[in-house]
Amino acid sequence: MSGIEKTASVHWEGGGKAGVGKISTQTAALKEYPYGFGSRFEDDRRGTNPEEILAAAHAACFTMAFSFACDKAGFKTEIVDTKAAVRLVKDGDGFTIDRIALELTAKVPGITPEKFEELAQGAKKGCPLSKALASVPEVTLKATLA
Incomplete structure (x- = not known):
């Protein structure tokens, strides 16, 4: 049986804490959506994690x-x-x-x-x-x- 495969990708620029990533999904539900240290470990609501x-x-x-x-x-x-x-x-x-x-x-x-x-x-x-x-x-x- 063949499976169903869905994809997502991330583009990251810069170092760990200062870097910024952009997440995109195959369906474009997320399209270059930002994430980084602040949205993951702090209270920055401008991005996801x-x-x-x-x-x-x-x-x-x-x-x-x-x-x-x-x-x-x-x-x-x-x-x-x-x-x-x-x-x-x-x-x-x-x-x-x-x-x-x-x-x-x-x-x-x-x-x-x-x-x-x-x-x-x-x-x-x-x-x-x-x-x-x-x-x-x-x-x-x-x-x-x-």
């Missing part, structure tokens, strides 16, 4: 996996909202991602709270981004049925 992009990707993947799981179980999702928080912490001379916290709020008519939790936990475990991020020590999910 890898952790924010990772959080968006994980939230998007998990949300689709949950909706597909509901479809398969015979439930129709009306509204699914997911927030992901990726925590970057100092680790010796570098940094590591030690936690990803997912928060799901969804409106799924006819589903029991138990089935909702089962499908949400299954989507957390089974979505491709969750699998790719399995080395993160703590991945949590708070699921709320609206």
